[in-house]
Amino acid sequence: MSDLLQVRDLHVKFVTPDRKVNAVNGVSFDVKRGETLGILGESGSGKSVTLRSILRLHPEHRTRWGGSIKLEGDEILTMGKSALSDLRGHRVAMIFQEPATAFDPVFTVGRQIAETVRRHTGKGDADSWKRALELLEMVRIPSPALRLKAYPHEMSGGMRQRAMIALALSCNPALLLADEPTTALDATVQIQVLLLIRELQREFNVGVIFVTHDIGVAVEVSDRVGVMYGGKIVELAPVEQMVDAPRHPYSRGLLASTVHDGMRGQRLEAIPGAPPDLAEVPTGCSFAPRCKFVQPSCVARPPDLREVGGGHLVRCVLADAVETGVAA
Amino acid sequence: MDSLLPPADRGGPAQPLLLATGLRKHFPVPGGLLGRSGKVVRAVDDLSLSVAKGETLGVVGESGCGKSTVARLLIRLITPDRGTMVLDGDPVDEPHGITVNELRRQVQMVFQDSYASLNPRLTIAETLAFAPKAHGLPASEARDRVRDLLDKVGLDPANYAERYPHELSGGQRQRVNIARALALRPRLIILDEAVSALDKSVGAQVLNMLVDLKTELGLTYIFISHDLNIVQYLSDRVLVMYLGKIVELGSVEAIYGNPQHPYTRALLSARPSMDPRKRTKEAPIQGDPPNPIDPPSGCRFRTRCPFAEDVCARLEPPLADTGAQAVACHMRVAGSGHSKAATP
Numbered sequence: 001m002s003d004l005l006q007v008r009d010l011h012v013k014f015v016t017p018d019r020k021v022n023a024v025n026g027v028s029f030d031v032k033r034g035e036t037l038g039i040l041g042e043s044g045s046g047k048s049v050t051l052r053s054i055l056r057l058h059p060e061h062r063t064r065w066g067g068s069i070k071l072e073g074d075e076i077l078t079m080g081k082s083a084l085s086d087l088r089g090h091r092v093a094m095i096f097q098e099p100a101t102a103f104d105p106v107f108t109v110g111r112q113i114a115e116t117v118r119r120h121t122g123k124g125d126a127d128s129w130k131r132a133l134e135l136l137e138m139v140r141i142p143s144p145a146l147r148l149k150a151y152p153h154e155m156s157g158g159m160r161q162r163a164m165i166a167l168a169l170s171c172n173p174a175l176l177l178a179d180e181p182t183t184a185l186d187a188t189v190q191i192q193v194l195l196l197i198r199e200l201q202r203e204f205n206v207g208v209i210f211v212t213h214d215i216g217v218a219v220e221v222s223d224r225v226g227v228m229y230g231g232k233i234v235e236l237a238p239v240e241q242m243v244d245a246p247r248h249p250y251s252r253g254l255l256a257s258t259v260h261d262g263m264r265g266q267r268l269e270a271i272p273g274a275p276p277d278l279a280e281v282p283t284g285c286s287f288a289p290r291c292k293f294v295q296p297s298c299v300a301r302p303p304d305l306r307e308v309g310g311g312h313l314v315r316c317v318l319a320d321a322v323e324t325g326v327a328a
Numbered sequence: 329m330d331s332l333l334p335p336a337d338r339g340g341p342a343q344p345l346l347l348a349t350g351l352r353k354h355f356p357v358p359g360g361l362l363g364r365s366g367k368v369v370r371a372v373d374d375l376s377l378s379v380a381k382g383e384t385l386g387v388v389g390e391s392g393c394g395k396s397t398v399a400r401l402l403i404r405l406i407t408p409d410r411g412t413m414v415l416d417g418d419p420v421d422e423p424h425g426i427t428v429n430e431l432r433r434q435v436q437m438v439f440q441d442s443y444a445s446l447n448p449r450l451t452i453a454e455t456l457a458f459a460p461k462a463h464g465l466p467a468s469e470a471r472d473r474v475r476d477l478l479d480k481v482g483l484d485p486a487n488y489a490e491r492y493p494h495e496l497s498g499g500q501r502q503r504v505n506i507a508r509a510l511a512l513r514p515r516l517i518i519l520d521e522a523v524s525a526l527d528k529s530v531g532a533q534v535l536n537m538l539v540d541l542k543t544e545l546g547l548t549y550i551f552i553s554h555d556l557n558i559v560q561y562l563s564d565r566v567l568v569m570y571l572g573k574i575v576e577l578g579s580v581e582a583i584y585g586n587p588q589h590p591y592t593r594a595l596l597s598a599r600p601s602m603d604p605r606k607r608t609k610e611a612p613i614q615g616d617p618p619n620p621i622d623p624p625s626g627c628r629f630r631t632r633c634p635f636a637e638d639v640c641a642r643l644e645p646p647l648a649d650t651g652a653q654a655v656a657c658h659m660r661v662a663g664s665g666h667s668k669a670a671t672p
Binding site: 042043142156157158159186187188189190191192194195213214215216217219220222239240243253254257258259260261263264267268269270271272274275 | 528604
């Protein structure tokens with residue numbers, strides 16, 4: 001079995017005394033070693049919740065899980081405490097949007113990396129620091145020996161994100177989770193960090209799940225792209241197919257409403273309305289209220305994710321017809 | 329019918345709507361003995377710009393380049409250390425000119441954070457009627473104006489007027505902020521990252537609306553954003569900033585089609601590719617923007633510029649007109665001493 005990660009029919013529901021949110025409503029996908037899966041979605045689509053479920057980062061007492069997440073065959077959703085802490089940071093690592101809040105402000109960056117190395121690999125003090133230095137060199141932080149002794153606030157945003165990547169890769173994880181890691185960075189810095197992630201991914205042969213709301217970013221890093229809406233994957237395809245021939249009306253709308261070169265003077269094709277409220281489990285297709293191709297069968301029951309060829313999966317009753325439908 | 333009439337066009341179409349000359353704002357850095365470290369953040373340094381009537385001027389740059397400080401200076405949310413402003417021929421905050429209050433009637437602003445910019449204790453109708461009432465519009469007319477404003481931004485007055493900000497989505501709240509900016513019938517609206525926090529599908533609705541309102545009401549926009557694609561989509565002219573200075577200024581065609589400054593080029597080629605077969609191979613420039621507290625001497629971009637030479641550290645390049653656009657780079661000034669510059 002070549003799959004590194006298998007997610008099957010994942011459901012995540014948050015329950016508080018006054019509110020419940022069905023954040024993820026049946027998500028399935030696989031990630032292979034050395035592959036990057038981009039997950040594209042807008043706020044509230046469930047993309048970050050899905051990602052964090054892989055490390056079980058949600059508060060246990062008010063999260064209800066359903067389905068299965070298997071890493072190299074081990075079920076994560078029922079994993080015991082010690083296996084879980086071995087998983088976190090060692091087998092699966094994560095980089096966050098805001099490295100300033102992901103680092104502990106009262107310890108130097110070097111100490112935080114060395115501690116992680118010591119904890120997961122059992123290396124001695126000197127070896128851990130040596131490894132930390134190597135890691136900072138690897139992510140190309142200028143004058144790394146000096147930067148080991150720096151506190152997170154003494155670094156610029158781009159440098160902090162590089163240090164975060166060094167920390168994440170410190171124990172040779174099999175899977176790297178990236179939650180909008182370049183969203184808070186400036187344009188000229190963002191592209192540097194994207195290229196670094198792409199390069200290190202090849203070098204370490206690690207599986208990557210890259211969550212983003214930015215189509216351009218997803219295109220730069222992904223082998224396959226999944227589009228999420230209303231807590232479900234509505235379309236999953238190799239990146240070329242997703243960009244050239246998206247099938248789901250939502251993916252099409254998302255691509256059409258993204259401003260890029262050469263759209264000057266044209267009216268933007270905005271998707272009317274707003275994303276769904278996830279207090280109730282949607283009974284039909286969650287995109288139906290905003291979809292211009294809506295049919296009676298869309299509201300009757302949720303459509304299945306169907307393959308339309310070449311590993312291209314679409315969750316739409318018109319998956320085969322929608323191409324002609326839009327062209328008309 | 330209405331006692332608050334829109335301000336009239338005074339100087340004719342050729343006179344710039346807003347002219348700012350030599351604006352400077354340095355913020356003292358707290359810390360050090362007695363809270364006086366002596367250091368300053370040079371947020372905006374001797375910046376001059378003009379906005380023509382009916383145009384959209386785009387302002388781009390990375391964080392810390394001073395683009396939001398420029399917005400706040402133009403509407404006088406902060407007072408410039410130096411520099412003058414002229415609104416359609418009237419000097420601002422000077423004898424024989426107009427007051428800051430009058431400036432703010434004609435120039436309005438929309439901010440990035442749609443929630444923080446609305447008073448959570450006021451209904452949408454109260455928020456929208458606040459400024460017109462303060463300017464003396466009777467309550468009955470103010471009610472009509474609220475209805476009219478909500479209509480203009482595509483929110484049904486019957487449904488939204490009595491709601492509170494927390495009951496609206498981000499896109500709806502940003503529509504309310506735009507309606508509030510329109511409440512005094514301004515001539516110029518400064519949009520500071522106004523769609524940056526919105527999801528793409530909702531942001532596109534707001535962008536379409538901004539285009540419509542501009543035509544319908546004859547508005548002028550200053551559109552500030554870090555998103556180069558949206559700036560290209562909306563703007564007639566574009567101003568590129570780096571560490572408190574203008575590095576390049578010109579028509580949208582010139583800036584995007586034939587950028588002259590190495591920073592503008594880097595910024596444009598740092599945009600993620602939309603084609604998986606043409607992915608970016610190499611980052612155009614390395615490193616982060618330097619700290620604006622201690623900007624590099626001479627040309628502020630020289631520490632990241634692949635073409636930097638001695639002259640760049642010694643002399644600050646002037647913003648020189650090259651025909652289609654103005655560029656602040658020694659390579660474009662004949663006889664500047666840079667090896668790539670033309671000989672005079």
